[in-house]
Amino acid sequence: MTSTTLTPSFDEQYVATRKVATVGRVEISDVTKSYGANTVLRDVSLTIEPGQVVALIGPSGSGKSTLLRAINHLETVDRGSITVDGRYIGYERKGDTLHELREAEILRRRTQVGLVFQNFNLFPHLTAIENIIEAPVAHKRLTRDDARALAEGLLARVGLADKADHYPRQLSGGQQQRVAIARALALSPKVLLFDEPTSALDPELVGEVLDVIRGLARDGTTLVIVTHEIGFAREVADRIVFLDHGEIVEQGTPGQVLRNARHRRTRDFLAKVL
Amino acid sequence: MSRIVAPRSETTAHAAGAATPATDADATTDDTTSASSATADAVAKSGPAGGRLDAGLRVVPVKHWGRWVLSAIVAFVILQFLWSLATNPQWQWDVFAEYFFAPSVINGLWLTLGLTVVAGVAGFVLGAVLAVFRLSKSPLLGAAAWWYIWFFRSVPLVVQILVWYNLGYLYPTLGLGTPFTTDFWIVEFPTTTLISAFAAAAIGLSLHQAAYSAEIIRAGILSVDQGQLEAAGALGLPRSIRFFRITLPQAARAIVPNAFNEIIGLVKGTSVVFIVALPELFYTVQVIYNRNQRVIPLLLVAVVWYALITTVLSIAQYYVERRYARGSVRELPPTPVQRARRWGAEQWNRLGDAHTAAAPPPPAQPEPVVTAAAAASDQYRTGGAA
Numbered sequence: 001m002t003s004t005t006l007t008p009s010f011d012e013q014y015v016a017t018r019k020v021a022t023v024g025r026v027e028i029s030d031v032t033k034s035y036g037a038n039t040v041l042r043d044v045s046l047t048i049e050p051g052q053v054v055a056l057i058g059p060s061g062s063g064k065s066t067l068l069r070a071i072n073h074l075e076t077v078d079r080g081s082i083t084v085d086g087r088y089i090g091y092e093r094k095g096d097t098l099h100e101l102r103e104a105e106i107l108r109r110r111t112q113v114g115l116v117f118q119n120f121n122l123f124p125h126l127t128a129i130e131n132i133i134e135a136p137v138a139h140k141r142l143t144r145d146d147a148r149a150l151a152e153g154l155l156a157r158v159g160l161a162d163k164a165d166h167y168p169r170q171l172s173g174g175q176q177q178r179v180a181i182a183r184a185l186a187l188s189p190k191v192l193l194f195d196e197p198t199s200a201l202d203p204e205l206v207g208e209v210l211d212v213i214r215g216l217a218r219d220g221t222t223l224v225i226v227t228h229e230i231g232f233a234r235e236v237a238d239r240i241v242f243l244d245h246g247e248i249v250e251q252g253t254p255g256q257v258l259r260n261a262r263h264r265r266t267r268d269f270l271a272k273v274l
Numbered sequence: 275m276s277r278i279v280a281p282r283s284e285t286t287a288h289a290a291g292a293a294t295p296a297t298d299a300d301a302t303t304d305d306t307t308s309a310s311s312a313t314a315d316a317v318a319k320s321g322p323a324g325g326r327l328d329a330g331l332r333v334v335p336v337k338h339w340g341r342w343v344l345s346a347i348v349a350f351v352i353l354q355f356l357w358s359l360a361t362n363p364q365w366q367w368d369v370f371a372e373y374f375f376a377p378s379v380i381n382g383l384w385l386t387l388g389l390t391v392v393a394g395v396a397g398f399v400l401g402a403v404l405a406v407f408r409l410s411k412s413p414l415l416g417a418a419a420w421w422y423i424w425f426f427r428s429v430p431l432v433v434q435i436l437v438w439y440n441l442g443y444l445y446p447t448l449g450l451g452t453p454f455t456t457d458f459w460i461v462e463f464p465t466t467t468l469i470s471a472f473a474a475a476a477i478g479l480s481l482h483q484a485a486y487s488a489e490i491i492r493a494g495i496l497s498v499d500q501g502q503l504e505a506a507g508a509l510g511l512p513r514s515i516r517f518f519r520i521t522l523p524q525a526a527r528a529i530v531p532n533a534f535n536e537i538i539g540l541v542k543g544t545s546v547v548f549i550v551a552l553p554e555l556f557y558t559v560q561v562i563y564n565r566n567q568r569v570i571p572l573l574l575v576a577v578v579w580y581a582l583i584t585t586v587l588s589i590a591q592y593y594v595e596r597r598y599a600r601g602s603v604r605e606l607p608p609t610p611v612q613r614a615r616r617w618g619a620e621q622w623n624r625l626g627d628a629h630t631a632a633a634p635p636p637p638a639q640p641e642p643v644v645t646a647a648a649a650a651s652d653q654y655r656t657g658g659a660a
Contacts, residue, residue: 074507107510114508121505125523125601134519135509167601187509 023085024050024190024222026071031080033066033246040066041077042246048191048239051220055233055254058243059269064226067243068193071224072113073106084112084191111139114184118196120176122168128155128179129164132186139187147186154182158212174205181212192216194225198232210236230273234258242266369571373562374578382558383579389472389544389554393479394537400480401487406517408492419488426485432549435478439550442466475547483540490532494525526598534591541583555579 026048033041040063048054056064069075071082073089081088081098089109091098101109122131132151136142142150155161158178160171168176177197184192194213198206210232217223217236227233233240234254241251242261250257250266258274261267359365373379407419426434437444442465449458469477498521506516545556553561556576563572592609599606608616 072508074504104512107507107512109510110508111510117501117505117508119501121499121501123502123505123520123524125598127601134515135511138509138511138515138519169601170604183509 022050024048025085026191026222026224027081027083027086028067028071029081031067031070031077031082033063033070033075033077040246041070043080044243044246044248045080046241046248046251048222048224050190051222052239053217053223053237054225055237055240056224056226056243057228057230057233057240057269057273058249062243063246064243065195068115068195068224068226071191071193072115073110074115089113108139111135111187112190114187114189114192116177116180116184116192116194116197118199120168120173120180120200122176122180122183124168127165127167128160128171128182131168131179132183135183136186141187150186151182154185155179157185157215158182159208172205173201174208177201177209178212181209181216185216189221191222191224194223194227196226196228198227198229228273230258230270242269244269364570365574366568366571369568370574370578373559373572373575376562378553378558378562379555379575379579382553382555385552386541386544386555387583389475389479389547389552390537390541392476393483393544394540396476396480397483397536397540398487398491398533400484402491404484404488405491405495408488409495423485423488426482431478431482431543432546434482435474435547435549438469438477439471439474441469441474471547471550471552474550475544475552479540479544479547483536486536487533490529490536491525493532494527494529495521497528498524523598527595527602530591530595530598534587534594538584538587541587542580 026046028044028046028048031041031044032039040061044063044067046054056067058064066075070077071084071089073082076090087109088098089112090106091100093099122128123134126134129148129151132154133144133147136147136150137144141147152161152164155164158181160175160178160182163171163175163179168179171179177200181197197213198209201209206229210229213223213225213232214236225233225237237254239251240254240257242249242257242263242265244265250261250263257266258270261270404419404422407415408423410416445465447456447458447462448465448468449462450460451458451462502520502524503516506520511520542556544554547554548557548560551557559572559576563569596606596609
C-alpha cells in the first residue's frame with residue numbers, strides 16, 4: 001500500500017517539517033444558529049490561522065458538524081459571521097450591509113473550502129476518476145484531459161492509482177473515503193473540512209484515511225477536523241476545540257486540552273472517550 | 275490418507291442407516307482413531323444430508339414432485355392451446371396473413387407509432403419541467419404544477435382530445451397581439467386550420483402524458499440520496515450540472531421502469547384517438563372487420579403488431595436499465611446475448627477438445643513436446659493416486 005509512504009517516521013518530525021501556508025485563514029465570530037427552538041450554536045467565535053490543523057471534539061449534538069457546514073455555507077447562520085481570508089462565502093459586504101450573493105457566485109466561492117463527509121457521498125454512478133474530474137471541469141478550470149491528469153496524480157497521492165476506473169461500490173470504505181479526499185483536493189481548496197471522516201469505517205480501515213489526512217497536514221493546508229479519534233487529534237492537531245451544547249467550552253494545544261483540561265465538562269467527555 | 279477415509283465413510287453409512295444415529299455413532303467411534311472419531315461424531319450429529327460431501331460419497335438431490343406435476347400440467351395447457359391455434363380453422367390464419375402487411379394496416383401502424391413518439395417525447399419533457407416546478411421553492415410554481423397534474427389526471431383523455439378538436443367553438447381564431455384582448459395584430463389563424471385531428475390528438479395525448487410523467491420523474495428525483503446533493507453543493511457544482519450529471523442519472527434508475535410502463539401503455543392508449551376519426555392501427559382494423567366481418571383474424575393483426583412493439587420496447591428497457599445500473603452493483607450480470615455467446619463458445623471449445631482427444635496421435639513421428647506433457651500428466655495422476 002503506497003499510502004504508508006505518507007506516514008512520517010516520527011509524529012514530531014512532520015510537525016517540524018510542515019510547510020508554512022499563507023492562505024486559508026478562517027474567522028468565525030459570534031455565530032448563533034437555531035433549528036426552531038433548538039439552539040445548536042451559541043455565540044461561537046474561533047479564528048483558524050493559515051495552515052493550522054484544528055480538531056473539533058465534543059459529544060454528539062454539540063454542534064460540531066453544524067459549525068463545520070456553516071464554514072462552507074452549506075448551513076446558513078442566524079447571527080454572526082464567518083469569513084475565509086476576509087471574504088464571506090455567501091455574502092458581499094458593502095459598508096455596513098451584507099448583500100446575499102447569487103447562487104452561482106456562492107458556488108464559485110465555496111470551492112475555496114473543501115468538505116469531506118462521514119458517508120463519503122461519492123457519486124455512485126461515476127467511477128473514482130470521474131468523481132474527481134467532475135468539479136474542475138464544471139468550473140471550467142481545466143479541460144477534461146488536464147483534469148484527468150490531475151485526478152490521476154491525486155489518486156496516486158492517496159494510494160489508489162490502480163482504482164481509477166472502479167465504481168465507488170467496488171471499493172472498500174477506506175478507499176472510498178480516500179477518493180472523496182482526492183475529489184475535494186481537485187479544486188485546490190484553501191481550507192479542507194472533515195466531518196467525522198473515519199466514523200463510518202471499519203477499525204482496520206481507519207489508518208489508511210488518517211495517513212492521508214496526516215500528509216495533508218504536513219503540506220500546510222488549513223484543516224478543520226470533526227473527529228472522535230482523540231488519539232489522532234492529539235497527534236495531528238495544532239489546536240483542539242471542545243464544544244458542548246453549541247458552545248466552545250475549552251480550546252488549546254492537545255497537551256492543554258487532553259491532559260490538563262480546566263473544565264469539568266471536558267474532563268467528563270474525555271473520560272468517556274479515552 | 276486412505277486409512278482415515280475408510281473408517282469415516284463407514285461410520286457415515288452406519289449413522290445414516292441407523293434409526294438412532296447418536297448411540298450408533300458412539301459405538302462405532304470406539305474402535306476408530308481419535309482423529310476420525312471427531313469427524314464421525316460431527317457427521318452423525320449433522321445427519322447424512324447436511325454433512326460433508328468429501329470421501330467420494332454420492333449425493334442424491336431432493337426430488338421436487340410437486341414442481342414436476344405442476345410443470346407437466348402447464349406444459350400440457352400450453353401445448354393444447356398451440357395445437358388449437360394450428361388446427362382450429364376459425365382462427366382464419368389465411369385472413370390474418372392477408373391483412374398483416376396490408377397498406378392500410380401499415381399506415382395505421384405508422385400513425386400509432388408517430389403519436390406514441392410525439393406524446394412520449396413531449397409528455398416526458400413537459401413532465402420533467404412540471405416535476406422540477408413541483409419541487410421548486412417557489413410556492414407559485416409548485417402550486418401551478420400541482421393544479422396542472424390534478425386537472426389532467428381528472429379530465430378523461432377522450433374529453434380532452436374532443437375539446438382540442440372542437441376548440442374552434444370556444445376560440446374561433448388564435449394569434450398573437452395585445453395581451454388581455456382579442457386584437458391579434460401580429461398573427462392570427464382560424465383555429466380549425468391550426469388544430470387538425472392529428473394536432474388535437476397529439477396535444478391531448480402529450481398534455482395527459484405530461485401529468486403522469488411528472489409524478490414518475492418527481493418520484494425518481496426524490497429517491498436520490500440527500501447526501502449526493504450536499505456533496506455536489508460542497509463541490510460548488512452549478513445547478514444544471516447538479517441536475518443533469520448527478521441527480522438525473524441516479525433518479526433514472528427509479529424512473530426508467532415506470533417510464534417504459536407508460537410508453538407501452540401509450541402505444542395502446544393512442545387508440546382513443548378514433549374519437550376524432552384518426553385511422554391509427556386499432557381503428558383501421560375495426561373499419562376493415564366492420565366491412566368484411568372477419569373480426570377475430572383482424573383483431574389478431576392488431577394484437578400481434580402491439581405485441582411486436584412491446585417486445586422491442588421491453589428489450590430496449592432491459593438495456594436502458596442496465597446502462598443506469600452502472601455503479602449500483604459490484605458487477606452487472608451478463609445480458610442474455612452475452613450468456614448465449616459464452617455458452618456457444620463453451621460448446622465450441624468442448625467440441626474442439628473432444629476432437630483433439632479423439633484424434634489418434636500420429637504414430638510415425640511422435641512429437642517430443644506432446645510426449646513430455648503426457649508423461650507429466652501421467653506422473654501427476656500417479657502421484658495423486660498414491
